[in-house]
Amino acid sequence: MALADPPSSPRPPGGPDPVIFAQDLRHSYDGKRFALNGVSFSVRRGEIFGLLGRNGAGKSTLIKAMTTLIQTTSGTLRILGMDPAREGQKIRNRVGVVQQGESFDFSTVQGNLDIYGVLWGLSKPERVQRREQLLARFGLEDVRKRRAFDLSGGQKRRVQVAREFMHDMDVLFLDEPTVGLDVIMRHTLLDSIRSEAQRGLTVVFTTHNLEEADYLCDRVAVIDEGRILLLDSVENLKRLYGGKKTVDLTVSGADVPEFYRQLGERLGARAAVTVHGKEAVILSDETKSVLSEIAQLSQASGVQLEWLNVRGNTLEDVFLRSVAHPERSNGAA
Amino acid sequence: MALPNLFRLIYRNIRVNTDPGSLVILVGLPGMYLIFFGFGFGSLASAGGDSRAYLAFLAPGIMSFQVLLAGTVGGSMLWADRRYGMLSQLLSGPFTRFQYLLGIILASVLFGLGGAAVMLVVALGLLGSVPTLPLSLAVMFGTIVLGSLFFGGLMLLLGALVKSNTTYNSIQILVLFVVNFASTVFYPLSNSLPVVLRAMFWVNPLTYVANAVRGGYTGSLTVMDGYELLLLTVEAVVILALATRAYLRSDISFE
Incomplete structure:
Protein backbone atom coordinates (compact mmCIF):
# COMPACT_ATOMS: atom_id res chain seq x y z
CA MET A 1 0.00 0.00 0.00
CA ALA A 2 1.08 3.59 -0.40
CA LEU A 3 -0.20 7.14 -0.32
CA ALA A 4 -3.32 5.93 1.38
CA ASP A 5 -5.03 6.30 4.67
CA PRO A 6 -3.80 3.80 7.21
CA PRO A 7 -5.76 0.58 7.23
CA SER A 8 -8.68 0.61 9.58
CA SER A 9 -7.71 -2.79 10.97
CA PRO A 10 -3.96 -3.29 10.69
CA ARG A 11 -2.84 -6.87 10.31
CA PRO A 12 0.63 -7.80 11.44
CA PRO A 13 2.64 -8.86 8.42
CA GLY A 14 4.51 -11.65 10.16
CA GLY A 15 1.88 -13.39 12.28
CA PRO A 16 -1.01 -12.89 14.62
CA ASP A 17 0.98 -11.64 17.64
CA PRO A 18 2.74 -8.44 16.72
CA VAL A 19 5.28 -7.03 19.13
CA ILE A 20 3.74 -3.61 18.63
CA PHE A 21 0.14 -3.03 17.65
CA ALA A 22 -1.27 0.46 17.24
CA GLN A 23 -4.75 1.29 16.06
CA ASP A 24 -6.15 4.75 15.50
CA LEU A 25 -3.82 6.41 18.00
CA ARG A 26 -4.55 10.05 18.69
CA HIS A 27 -2.73 12.35 21.02
CA SER A 28 -3.01 16.02 21.76
CA TYR A 29 -0.80 17.91 24.20
CA ASP A 30 -3.00 20.99 24.31
CA GLY A 31 -6.45 19.67 23.40
CA LYS A 32 -6.36 21.63 20.13
CA ARG A 33 -3.76 20.23 17.77
CA PHE A 34 -3.20 16.49 17.37
CA ALA A 35 0.44 15.39 17.45
CA LEU A 36 -0.85 11.92 16.55
CA ASN A 37 -3.96 11.85 14.44
CA GLY A 38 -5.18 8.33 13.76
CA VAL A 39 -1.97 6.31 13.60
CA SER A 40 -2.29 2.57 12.93
CA PHE A 41 0.45 0.02 12.32
CA SER A 42 1.98 -3.15 13.68
CA VAL A 43 5.54 -4.42 14.02
CA ARG A 44 6.52 -8.07 14.04
CA ARG A 45 9.22 -9.73 16.10
CA GLY A 46 12.75 -9.22 14.81
CA GLU A 47 11.65 -6.50 12.43
CA ILE A 48 13.47 -3.20 11.97
CA PHE A 49 10.75 -0.63 11.58
CA GLY A 50 11.58 2.90 10.55
CA LEU A 51 9.58 6.02 11.28
CA LEU A 52 10.40 8.76 8.81
CA GLY A 53 9.21 12.29 9.04
CA ARG A 54 10.11 15.92 9.32
CA ASN A 55 10.65 17.72 12.61
CA GLY A 56 7.35 17.91 14.45
CA ALA A 57 5.77 15.20 12.33
CA GLY A 58 4.82 13.15 15.38
CA LYS A 59 7.67 10.62 15.48
CA SER A 60 8.91 11.44 18.97
CA THR A 61 5.36 11.57 20.34
CA LEU A 62 4.78 8.11 18.93
CA ILE A 63 8.02 6.85 20.53
CA LYS A 64 6.97 8.40 23.86
CA ALA A 65 3.62 6.64 23.65
CA MET A 66 5.23 3.31 22.84
CA THR A 67 7.72 3.69 25.68
CA THR A 68 4.89 4.53 28.11
CA LEU A 69 6.11 8.08 28.79
CA ILE A 70 2.78 9.48 27.65
CA GLN A 71 -0.69 7.99 27.44
CA THR A 72 -2.36 8.66 24.14
CA THR A 73 -5.61 10.59 24.16
CA SER A 74 -7.41 7.73 22.38
CA GLY A 75 -6.80 4.59 20.36
CA THR A 76 -5.43 1.14 21.08
CA LEU A 77 -1.76 0.44 21.73
CA ARG A 78 -0.22 -2.88 22.71
CA ILE A 79 3.47 -3.42 23.31
CA LEU A 80 4.50 -7.07 23.67
CA GLY A 81 0.80 -7.79 24.05
CA MET A 82 0.48 -5.41 27.02
CA ASP A 83 -1.43 -2.20 27.49
CA PRO A 84 0.93 0.71 28.32
CA ALA A 85 -1.77 2.38 30.42
CA ARG A 86 -2.08 -0.58 32.78
CA GLU A 87 1.18 -2.50 32.46
CA GLY A 88 3.68 0.25 31.85
CA GLN A 89 6.32 -1.03 34.22
CA LYS A 90 6.15 -4.58 32.81
CA ILE A 91 6.63 -3.16 29.33
CA ARG A 92 9.52 -0.94 30.40
CA ASN A 93 11.26 -3.94 31.91
CA ARG A 94 11.49 -5.41 28.43
CA VAL A 95 12.29 -2.44 26.24
CA GLY A 96 15.26 -0.17 25.68
CA VAL A 97 15.06 3.47 24.72
CA VAL A 98 17.63 5.81 23.21
CA GLN A 99 16.11 9.25 23.48
CA GLN A 100 16.58 12.01 20.96
CA GLY A 101 17.99 14.43 23.53
CA GLU A 102 21.06 14.01 25.69
CA SER A 103 20.64 12.07 28.91
CA PHE A 104 23.65 11.47 31.11
CA ASP A 105 24.56 11.12 34.72
CA PHE A 106 27.27 13.44 36.00
CA SER A 107 29.94 10.81 35.65
CA THR A 108 32.54 9.47 33.25
CA VAL A 109 31.67 7.46 30.16
CA GLN A 110 32.62 4.29 32.00
CA GLY A 111 30.68 5.46 35.04
CA ASN A 112 27.56 6.11 32.98
CA LEU A 113 27.63 2.60 31.55
CA ASP A 114 28.33 1.10 34.94
CA ILE A 115 25.55 3.00 36.71
CA TYR A 116 23.13 2.02 33.97
CA GLY A 117 24.10 -1.61 34.47
CA VAL A 118 23.33 -1.28 38.18
CA LEU A 119 20.00 0.36 37.39
CA TRP A 120 19.10 -2.59 35.21
CA GLY A 121 20.10 -5.06 37.89
CA LEU A 122 23.24 -6.53 36.33
CA SER A 123 25.71 -8.31 38.59
CA LYS A 124 29.17 -6.76 38.80
CA PRO A 125 30.98 -9.35 36.62
CA GLU A 126 28.27 -9.12 33.99
CA ARG A 127 28.36 -5.35 34.17
CA VAL A 128 32.10 -5.15 33.70
CA GLN A 129 32.05 -7.63 30.83
CA ARG A 130 29.31 -5.81 28.93
CA ARG A 131 30.82 -2.41 29.62
CA GLU A 132 34.17 -3.44 28.21
CA GLN A 133 32.58 -5.03 25.14
CA LEU A 134 30.51 -1.96 24.45
CA LEU A 135 33.35 0.49 24.99
CA ALA A 136 35.33 -1.44 22.38
CA ARG A 137 32.42 -1.91 19.98
CA PHE A 138 31.49 1.77 19.95
CA GLY A 139 35.06 3.07 19.91
CA LEU A 140 34.82 4.67 23.34
CA GLU A 141 37.87 3.16 25.03
CA ASP A 142 39.96 6.31 24.63
CA VAL A 143 37.34 8.50 26.29
CA ARG A 144 36.21 6.11 29.00
CA LYS A 145 37.60 8.30 31.80
CA ARG A 146 36.19 11.54 30.42
CA ARG A 147 32.99 12.99 31.73
CA ALA A 148 30.11 12.24 29.38
CA PHE A 149 29.00 15.88 29.28
CA ASP A 150 32.45 16.95 28.04
CA LEU A 151 32.37 14.77 24.91
CA SER A 152 31.68 15.85 21.35
CA GLY A 153 28.16 15.45 19.97
CA GLY A 154 28.98 12.24 18.08
CA GLN A 155 30.76 10.71 21.07
CA LYS A 156 27.83 11.52 23.33
CA ARG A 157 25.47 9.83 20.92
CA ARG A 158 27.67 6.74 20.89
CA VAL A 159 27.65 6.62 24.68
CA GLN A 160 23.87 6.87 24.75
CA VAL A 161 23.44 4.04 22.26
CA ALA A 162 26.13 1.87 23.85
CA ARG A 163 24.60 2.39 27.28
CA GLU A 164 21.29 0.97 26.12
CA PHE A 165 22.95 -2.28 25.13
CA MET A 166 24.01 -2.76 28.76
CA HIS A 167 20.76 -4.61 29.34
CA ASP A 168 18.73 -7.26 27.56
CA MET A 169 15.49 -6.27 25.88
CA ASP A 170 12.85 -7.45 23.46
CA VAL A 171 12.23 -4.13 21.75
CA LEU A 172 14.64 -1.26 21.21
CA PHE A 173 13.34 2.23 20.46
CA LEU A 174 15.87 4.60 18.95
CA ASP A 175 14.91 8.22 18.44
CA GLU A 176 17.29 9.56 15.79
CA PRO A 177 20.26 7.56 17.02
CA THR A 178 22.70 8.51 14.30
CA VAL A 179 22.54 12.29 14.59
CA GLY A 180 26.07 13.63 14.86
CA LEU A 181 27.79 10.35 14.04
CA ASP A 182 30.44 10.12 11.36
CA VAL A 183 29.97 7.74 8.44
CA ILE A 184 32.04 4.91 9.90
CA MET A 185 30.41 5.04 13.30
CA ARG A 186 26.98 5.33 11.72
CA HIS A 187 27.54 2.10 9.84
CA THR A 188 28.98 0.45 12.95
CA LEU A 189 25.81 1.37 14.78
CA LEU A 190 23.48 0.33 11.98
CA ASP A 191 25.29 -2.99 11.60
CA SER A 192 25.05 -3.55 15.36
CA ILE A 193 21.33 -2.94 15.21
CA ARG A 194 20.94 -5.27 12.26
CA SER A 195 22.95 -7.95 14.01
CA GLU A 196 20.79 -7.67 17.14
CA ALA A 197 17.63 -7.82 15.01
CA GLN A 198 18.85 -11.03 13.43
CA ARG A 199 18.98 -12.46 16.95
CA GLY A 200 15.33 -11.57 17.49
CA LEU A 201 15.47 -7.98 18.76
CA THR A 202 12.67 -5.82 17.42
CA VAL A 203 13.81 -2.32 16.55
CA VAL A 204 11.78 0.81 16.03
CA PHE A 205 13.76 3.82 15.03
CA THR A 206 13.15 7.32 13.79
CA THR A 207 15.41 9.08 11.40
CA HIS A 208 15.72 11.96 9.01
CA ASN A 209 18.34 10.08 7.09
CA LEU A 210 16.60 8.15 4.37
CA GLU A 211 19.75 6.42 3.20
CA GLU A 212 20.07 4.69 6.53
CA ALA A 213 16.39 3.77 6.52
CA ASP A 214 16.97 2.28 3.08
CA TYR A 215 20.05 0.45 4.39
CA LEU A 216 18.51 -0.88 7.57
CA CYS A 217 14.74 -1.04 7.66
CA ASP A 218 12.51 -3.94 6.76
CA ARG A 219 9.56 -1.57 6.60
CA VAL A 220 9.12 2.15 6.95
CA ALA A 221 6.24 4.41 7.81
CA VAL A 222 6.30 7.98 6.58
CA ILE A 223 4.60 10.15 9.15
CA ASP A 224 3.56 13.76 8.74
CA GLU A 225 1.29 15.98 10.81
CA GLY A 226 0.47 13.06 13.06
CA ARG A 227 -0.68 10.74 10.27
CA ILE A 228 0.98 7.81 8.58
CA LEU A 229 1.12 8.67 4.89
CA LEU A 230 2.95 5.58 3.66
CA LEU A 231 3.66 2.25 5.23
CA ASP A 232 5.39 -0.55 3.40
CA SER A 233 8.70 -2.23 2.79
CA VAL A 234 11.35 0.00 1.27
CA GLU A 235 11.39 -2.15 -1.86
CA ASN A 236 7.64 -1.93 -2.32
CA LEU A 237 7.68 1.81 -1.87
CA LYS A 238 10.32 2.17 -4.52
CA ARG A 239 8.46 -0.25 -6.77
CA LEU A 240 5.36 1.87 -6.41
CA TYR A 241 7.22 4.57 -8.27
CA GLY A 242 8.88 2.00 -10.51
CA MET B 1 20.42 -11.50 43.02
CA ALA B 2 19.59 -8.05 41.73
CA LEU B 3 18.80 -5.29 44.18
CA PRO B 4 15.18 -4.06 44.30
CA ASN B 5 14.46 -1.04 42.10
CA LEU B 6 14.45 1.43 44.97
CA PHE B 7 17.90 0.43 46.20
CA ARG B 8 19.30 0.66 42.69
CA LEU B 9 18.00 4.21 42.41
CA ILE B 10 19.43 5.14 45.80
CA TYR B 11 22.80 3.68 44.78
CA ARG B 12 22.72 5.72 41.60
CA ASN B 13 21.76 8.91 43.40
CA ILE B 14 24.54 8.52 45.91
CA ARG B 15 27.12 7.59 43.32
CA VAL B 16 26.46 10.52 41.02
CA ASN B 17 26.53 12.95 43.94
CA THR B 18 29.73 11.81 45.57
CA ASP B 19 32.21 13.11 43.06
CA PRO B 20 35.01 15.23 44.61
CA GLY B 21 33.29 18.52 43.76
CA SER B 22 30.04 17.52 45.44
CA LEU B 23 31.84 16.16 48.48
CA VAL B 24 33.60 19.47 49.01
CA ILE B 25 30.20 21.14 49.25
CA LEU B 26 28.57 18.39 51.28
CA VAL B 27 31.29 17.76 53.82
CA GLY B 28 34.10 20.26 53.22
CA LEU B 29 31.95 23.38 53.57
CA PRO B 30 30.32 22.46 56.89
CA GLY B 31 33.65 21.10 58.09
CA MET B 32 35.25 24.46 57.39
CA TYR B 33 32.36 26.25 59.09
CA LEU B 34 32.99 24.12 62.14
CA ILE B 35 36.71 24.77 62.21
CA PHE B 36 36.89 28.43 61.18
CA PHE B 37 33.72 29.66 62.84
CA GLY B 38 34.33 27.39 65.82
CA PHE B 39 37.74 28.84 66.56
CA GLY B 40 37.19 32.30 65.10
CA PHE B 41 33.87 33.20 66.71
CA GLY B 42 34.82 31.02 69.68
CA SER B 43 37.64 33.32 70.62
CA LEU B 44 35.32 36.30 70.17
CA ALA B 45 32.62 34.71 72.33
CA SER B 46 35.13 33.88 75.04
CA ALA B 47 36.91 37.24 74.74
CA GLY B 48 40.18 35.65 73.57
CA GLY B 49 40.00 32.76 76.00
CA ASP B 50 39.22 29.09 75.39
CA SER B 51 37.04 28.66 72.33
CA ARG B 52 35.96 25.09 73.16
CA ALA B 53 32.66 26.14 74.71
CA TYR B 54 31.52 27.76 71.47
CA LEU B 55 32.88 24.80 69.47
CA ALA B 56 30.77 22.46 71.61
CA PHE B 57 27.77 24.72 70.91
CA LEU B 58 28.49 24.90 67.18
CA ALA B 59 29.16 21.18 66.57
CA PRO B 60 25.52 20.03 66.87
CA GLY B 61 24.51 23.15 64.91
CA ILE B 62 26.73 22.17 62.02
CA MET B 63 25.39 18.61 62.23
CA SER B 64 21.94 20.15 61.81
CA PHE B 65 23.14 22.27 58.89
CA GLN B 66 23.68 18.98 57.05
CA VAL B 67 19.91 18.52 56.66
CA LEU B 68 19.78 21.71 54.64
CA LEU B 69 22.60 20.55 52.38
CA ALA B 70 20.99 17.12 52.06
CA GLY B 71 17.79 18.83 50.98
CA THR B 72 19.60 20.81 48.31
CA VAL B 73 21.11 17.59 46.98
CA GLY B 74 17.62 16.11 46.61
CA GLY B 75 16.17 19.15 44.87
CA SER B 76 19.17 19.51 42.60
CA MET B 77 18.98 15.85 41.62
CA LEU B 78 15.38 16.20 40.48
CA TRP B 79 16.06 19.48 38.69
CA ALA B 80 19.18 18.15 36.94
CA ASP B 81 17.49 14.89 35.95
CA ARG B 82 14.68 16.87 34.35
CA ARG B 83 17.07 19.32 32.74
CA TYR B 84 19.59 16.77 31.47
CA GLY B 85 17.18 14.06 30.32
CA MET B 86 17.89 11.42 32.93
CA LEU B 87 14.42 11.53 34.43
CA SER B 88 12.73 10.56 31.17
CA GLN B 89 15.50 8.03 30.55
CA LEU B 90 14.95 6.42 33.96
CA LEU B 91 11.19 6.50 33.58
CA SER B 92 11.41 4.74 30.23
CA GLY B 93 13.32 2.05 32.14
CA PRO B 94 12.05 -0.26 34.86
CA PHE B 95 11.16 2.43 37.39
CA THR B 96 7.92 4.10 38.38
CA ARG B 97 7.64 7.82 39.03
CA PHE B 98 7.02 7.16 42.69
CA GLN B 99 10.06 4.90 43.03
CA TYR B 100 12.17 7.64 41.48
CA LEU B 101 10.88 10.20 43.98
CA LEU B 102 11.37 7.87 46.91
CA GLY B 103 14.89 7.14 45.67
CA ILE B 104 15.75 10.84 45.85
CA ILE B 105 14.15 11.39 49.25
CA LEU B 106 15.90 8.42 50.81
CA ALA B 107 19.21 9.38 49.22
CA SER B 108 18.78 12.87 50.75
CA VAL B 109 18.19 11.31 54.17
CA LEU B 110 21.33 9.20 53.77
CA PHE B 111 23.32 12.29 52.80
CA GLY B 112 21.97 14.06 55.87
CA LEU B 113 22.89 11.18 58.15
CA GLY B 114 26.29 10.67 56.55
CA GLY B 115 27.15 14.36 56.69
CA ALA B 116 26.07 14.62 60.32
CA ALA B 117 28.15 11.57 61.20
CA VAL B 118 31.21 13.09 59.53
CA MET B 119 30.66 16.35 61.47
CA LEU B 120 30.42 14.36 64.68
CA VAL B 121 33.76 12.76 63.89
CA VAL B 122 35.28 16.20 63.12
CA ALA B 123 33.89 17.46 66.43
CA LEU B 124 35.48 14.49 68.16
CA GLY B 125 38.81 15.45 66.62
CA LEU B 126 38.45 19.09 67.70
CA LEU B 127 36.93 18.60 71.15
CA GLY B 128 38.35 15.24 72.19
CA SER B 129 34.95 13.84 73.11
CA VAL B 130 31.38 13.70 71.80
CA PRO B 131 28.24 12.06 73.18
CA THR B 132 28.10 8.33 72.60
CA LEU B 133 25.05 7.43 74.65
CA PRO B 134 22.59 5.50 72.46
CA LEU B 135 19.72 7.77 73.48
CA SER B 136 21.67 10.92 72.59
CA LEU B 137 22.67 9.45 69.25
CA ALA B 138 19.10 8.31 68.58
CA VAL B 139 17.73 11.79 69.28
CA MET B 140 20.38 13.49 67.18
CA PHE B 141 20.15 11.20 64.17
CA GLY B 142 16.38 10.79 64.41
CA THR B 143 16.12 14.56 64.20
CA ILE B 144 18.51 14.59 61.26
CA VAL B 145 16.21 12.14 59.46
CA LEU B 146 13.18 14.35 60.10
CA GLY B 147 15.04 17.48 59.07
CA SER B 148 16.35 15.83 55.89
CA LEU B 149 12.80 14.78 55.00
CA PHE B 150 11.54 18.33 55.50
CA PHE B 151 14.28 20.08 53.57
CA GLY B 152 14.40 17.30 50.98
CA GLY B 153 10.69 17.91 50.41
CA LEU B 154 11.16 21.67 50.24
CA MET B 155 13.93 21.46 47.67
CA LEU B 156 12.06 18.80 45.67
CA LEU B 157 9.14 21.19 45.49
CA LEU B 158 11.51 23.81 44.11
CA GLY B 159 13.03 21.28 41.68
CA ALA B 160 9.57 20.29 40.44
CA LEU B 161 8.30 23.83 39.96
CA VAL B 162 11.28 25.72 38.55
CA LYS B 163 12.67 25.25 35.06
CA SER B 164 15.21 28.03 34.69
CA ASN B 165 18.74 27.29 35.86
CA THR B 166 19.25 30.86 37.07
CA THR B 167 15.97 30.95 38.97
CA TYR B 168 16.61 27.57 40.57
CA ASN B 169 20.11 28.52 41.72
CA SER B 170 19.04 31.96 42.96
CA ILE B 171 16.19 30.58 45.04
CA GLN B 172 18.35 27.77 46.37
CA ILE B 173 21.11 30.15 47.47
CA LEU B 174 18.56 32.48 49.05
CA VAL B 175 16.92 29.63 50.94
CA LEU B 176 20.30 28.29 52.06
CA PHE B 177 21.42 31.69 53.31
CA VAL B 178 18.24 32.78 55.06
CA VAL B 179 17.35 29.42 56.59
CA ASN B 180 20.90 28.82 57.75
CA PHE B 181 21.56 32.18 59.36
CA ALA B 182 18.05 32.79 60.71
CA SER B 183 18.32 29.69 62.86
CA THR B 184 20.07 28.53 66.00
CA VAL B 185 22.76 26.71 64.02
CA PHE B 186 25.46 29.32 64.72
CA TYR B 187 24.14 31.24 67.72
CA PRO B 188 21.46 30.87 70.38
CA LEU B 189 18.18 32.70 70.08
CA SER B 190 18.59 35.85 72.11
CA ASN B 191 15.91 38.16 73.42
CA SER B 192 18.08 41.05 72.32
CA LEU B 193 17.33 40.21 68.67
CA PRO B 194 14.81 42.42 66.82
CA VAL B 195 11.28 40.99 66.98
CA VAL B 196 11.13 40.28 63.25
CA LEU B 197 14.38 38.37 63.35
CA ARG B 198 13.24 36.44 66.42
CA ALA B 199 10.03 35.51 64.62
CA MET B 200 12.07 34.24 61.68
CA PHE B 201 14.07 32.06 64.04
CA TRP B 202 10.91 30.64 65.57
CA VAL B 203 9.21 29.68 62.33
CA ASN B 204 12.38 28.29 60.81
CA PRO B 205 12.33 24.43 60.87
CA LEU B 206 16.13 24.43 60.97
CA THR B 207 15.87 26.02 64.41
CA TYR B 208 13.80 23.02 65.56
CA VAL B 209 16.38 20.64 64.11
CA ALA B 210 19.30 22.51 65.68
CA ASN B 211 17.60 22.75 69.08
CA ALA B 212 16.74 19.05 69.20
CA VAL B 213 20.14 17.90 67.93
CA ARG B 214 21.82 20.20 70.44
CA GLY B 215 19.52 18.89 73.16
CA GLY B 216 20.54 15.34 72.28
CA TYR B 217 24.21 16.33 72.04
CA THR B 218 24.33 18.02 75.42
CA GLY B 219 21.76 15.76 77.09
CA SER B 220 19.54 18.72 77.86
CA LEU B 221 16.38 18.04 75.86
CA THR B 222 13.38 20.09 76.96
CA VAL B 223 9.62 19.71 76.51
CA MET B 224 9.85 22.58 74.07
CA ASP B 225 12.22 20.51 71.93
CA GLY B 226 9.58 17.78 71.90
CA TYR B 227 6.92 20.18 70.67
CA GLU B 228 9.29 21.48 68.02
CA LEU B 229 9.98 17.95 66.79
CA LEU B 230 6.26 17.29 66.62
CA LEU B 231 5.76 20.44 64.58
CA LEU B 232 8.69 19.48 62.37
CA THR B 233 7.10 16.07 61.75
CA VAL B 234 3.82 17.67 60.70
CA GLU B 235 5.63 20.17 58.48
CA ALA B 236 7.69 17.40 56.89
CA VAL B 237 4.55 15.43 56.05
CA VAL B 238 2.88 18.50 54.55
CA ILE B 239 5.88 19.57 52.50
CA LEU B 240 6.48 16.04 51.22
CA ALA B 241 2.83 15.79 50.17
CA LEU B 242 3.10 19.11 48.32
CA ALA B 243 6.39 18.10 46.71
CA THR B 244 4.98 14.75 45.58
CA ARG B 245 1.94 16.45 44.07
CA ALA B 246 4.05 19.01 42.24
CA TYR B 247 6.47 16.35 41.01
CA LEU B 248 3.72 14.05 39.73
CA ARG B 249 2.17 16.97 37.84
CA SER B 250 5.43 18.29 36.42
CA ASP B 251 6.85 17.57 32.98
CA ILE B 252 9.49 14.88 33.06
CA SER B 253 11.78 16.92 30.85
CA PHE B 254 12.23 20.51 29.75
CA GLU B 255 11.75 19.73 26.01
Missing part, protein backbone atom coordinates in the same frame (compact mmCIF):
# COMPACT_ATOMS: atom_id res chain seq x y z
CA GLY A 243 7.67 3.47 -13.77
CA LYS A 244 8.78 6.93 -12.78
CA LYS A 245 12.13 8.63 -12.96
CA THR A 246 13.48 11.51 -11.00
CA VAL A 247 14.85 14.64 -12.63
CA ASP A 248 17.15 16.72 -10.43
CA LEU A 249 17.28 20.29 -11.63
CA THR A 250 19.21 23.36 -10.54
CA VAL A 251 18.70 26.71 -12.27
CA SER A 252 19.89 30.27 -11.84
CA GLY A 253 18.69 33.58 -13.16
CA ALA A 254 16.54 36.55 -12.41
CA ASP A 255 13.25 34.93 -11.50
CA VAL A 256 13.72 31.35 -10.45
CA PRO A 257 10.43 31.09 -8.50
CA GLU A 258 8.48 32.23 -11.54
CA PHE A 259 10.34 29.70 -13.68
CA TYR A 260 9.34 26.87 -11.37
CA ARG A 261 5.78 28.15 -11.13
CA GLN A 262 5.41 28.11 -14.92
CA LEU A 263 7.12 24.72 -15.14
CA GLY A 264 4.66 23.29 -12.65
CA GLU A 265 1.78 24.71 -14.64
CA ARG A 266 3.08 23.31 -17.91
CA LEU A 267 3.77 19.84 -16.51
CA GLY A 268 0.43 19.65 -14.73
CA ALA A 269 -0.48 16.11 -13.72
CA ARG A 270 2.40 14.63 -15.70
CA ALA A 271 4.90 15.29 -12.91
CA ALA A 272 5.33 16.12 -9.24
CA VAL A 273 7.63 19.08 -8.74
CA THR A 274 9.20 19.72 -5.36
CA VAL A 275 11.13 22.99 -5.17
CA HIS A 276 13.82 23.96 -2.67
CA GLY A 277 15.19 27.38 -3.61
CA LYS A 278 17.08 27.03 -6.91
CA GLU A 279 16.78 23.25 -6.86
CA ALA A 280 13.87 21.05 -7.79
CA VAL A 281 13.15 17.35 -7.75
CA ILE A 282 10.72 16.32 -10.47
CA LEU A 283 9.08 12.92 -10.39
CA SER A 284 7.51 11.71 -13.62
CA ASP A 285 7.09 8.72 -15.91
CA GLU A 286 7.28 11.00 -18.95
CA THR A 287 10.87 12.05 -18.65
CA LYS A 288 11.28 13.08 -22.29
CA SER A 289 8.42 15.55 -22.20
CA VAL A 290 9.64 16.93 -18.85
CA LEU A 291 13.09 17.57 -20.32
CA SER A 292 11.55 19.15 -23.36
CA GLU A 293 9.42 21.50 -21.23
CA ILE A 294 12.44 22.47 -19.14
CA ALA A 295 14.48 23.26 -22.26
CA GLN A 296 11.72 25.34 -23.85
CA LEU A 297 10.90 27.24 -20.71
CA SER A 298 14.49 28.01 -19.84
CA GLN A 299 15.03 29.47 -23.31
CA ALA A 300 11.85 31.49 -23.13
CA SER A 301 12.42 32.82 -19.61
CA GLY A 302 16.16 33.37 -19.79
CA VAL A 303 16.82 31.13 -16.81
CA GLN A 304 20.08 29.18 -16.99
CA LEU A 305 20.25 25.44 -16.38
CA GLU A 306 23.02 24.75 -13.86
CA TRP A 307 22.46 21.06 -13.32
CA LEU A 308 20.20 18.47 -14.85
CA ASN A 309 20.23 14.81 -13.99
CA VAL A 310 17.84 11.93 -14.65
CA ARG A 311 17.95 8.95 -12.30
CA GLY A 312 15.93 6.12 -10.80
CA ASN A 313 13.94 6.62 -7.61
CA THR A 314 15.31 6.57 -4.09
CA LEU A 315 13.49 6.42 -0.81
CA GLU A 316 14.17 10.12 -0.50
CA ASP A 317 12.04 10.80 -3.56
CA VAL A 318 9.27 8.69 -2.10
CA PHE A 319 9.52 10.63 1.13
CA LEU A 320 9.63 14.03 -0.53
CA ARG A 321 6.65 13.24 -2.65
CA SER A 322 4.61 11.89 0.24
CA VAL A 323 5.12 14.86 2.50
CA ALA A 324 5.26 17.56 -0.17
CA HIS A 325 2.82 20.38 0.44
CA PRO A 326 0.76 22.01 -2.29
CA GLU A 327 2.60 25.30 -2.02
CA ARG A 328 5.93 23.59 -2.61
CA SER A 329 4.94 21.06 -5.20
CA ASN A 330 2.69 20.45 -8.14
CA GLY A 331 0.92 17.22 -8.60
CA ALA A 332 2.36 15.69 -5.49
CA ALA A 333 0.20 13.48 -3.37
